[in-house]
Amino acid sequence: MSYFDIITPDLPESVADATVVKWHKAVGDSVKRDDILVEVETDKVVLEVPALDSGVLESIEQPEGATVVSKQPLGRVAKGETVVAPVSAQSLQTEPRPAPDHHDSLGPSVRRLVGEHDLNPQDIPGSGKHGRITREDVVQALASKETQSPVSQSAVKNSLEFRGEQRVPMTRLRKRIAERLLEVKNSTAMLTTFNEVDMQPIMQLRKKYGEQFEKQHDVRLGFMSFYVKAVVEALKRYPVINATIDGDDILYHNYFDISIAVSTPRGLVTPVLRDCDKMSMAEIEKQIKVLAEKGRDGKLTVEDLTGGNFTITNGGVFGSLMSTPIINPPQSAILGMHAIKERPVAVDGQVVIRPMMYLALSYDHRLIDGKDSVRFLVTIKDLLEDPARLLLEI
Known part of the structure; x- marks a missing residue:
């Protein structure tokens, strides 16, 4: 009988090891080609290890929770077709066909x-x-x-009176997030400046053209494409915001790779939209949708998460009215968008109700002066309040 080993996938150069988080088959279970056998988690992504051929799982060498490195054997599968018990014609006629297992x-x-x-x-x-x-x-x-x-009143009362605790180990991603947040707090001179933007022009634009946009491009016209376009135009005018500190040097980037903060079941990740200055609004919306779905399903790759010169985070989708976002290192700034709320504002000497949103720009004061940060944020505000300027680049 022939065998094949279940091998840890190649890990990126920046990742030394990984953790076995889930075995989907037990010893003795039959497997089919391309069945997912085990999940391996790094501090960035979850890697799925499929079966190379059909057979039976003979052994598990690395149990859940074990630390492994690239190309390390995780288990072994004995090749061979799965034996299926014969089924009579009568049973096929009388027994309902089971639904496919997804x-x-x-x-x-x-x-x-x-x-x-x-x-x-x-x-x-x-x-x-x-x-x-x-x-x-x-x-x-x-x-x-x-x-x-059905739950009895006594059972509910007992559950409320029970004071228990549960100790759960942190995932690699959560550990890495914690390390990076502390690193930012301890190694940067972070400061946050605020402004607010009247979202009525963009909301009217979406209402007028949203249906036609979706029919033509097969994707909804959201707010994020406007945010990305405004950020790219502002970065062109203030290149220091798009720069990073590299030792004693300042590294200016002449390209525009924007990280988009995405909430996933494993934690907050920041996949990257590359060359945003060359993308149309429809392309931006489509790429954001793809990255969001991959993040939700745990399919983001290391390449999706690598790089990025500036980050946009939208806490407004969760109802946040205002926050101070933390810089995503080694970047020098991050823009926080928030919930759109109707508020009374003064327009041409009159008090009117407008859909307003707070903007927050956190930046590294070692590199970016207050003047540049405020003007950068005002530029984004002006572009969002008059979307036609995005097309005219003025």
């Missing part, structure tokens, strides 16, 4: 959530593309399960 097509975060709560994927209706189960579908199924489960 468990292996689930994203890593969804699969983990299903496993933690002992759910059957076949019982969860999928709202994603081609009926794929999303994280929201699992959350909804859990909520439905809780409401349908």
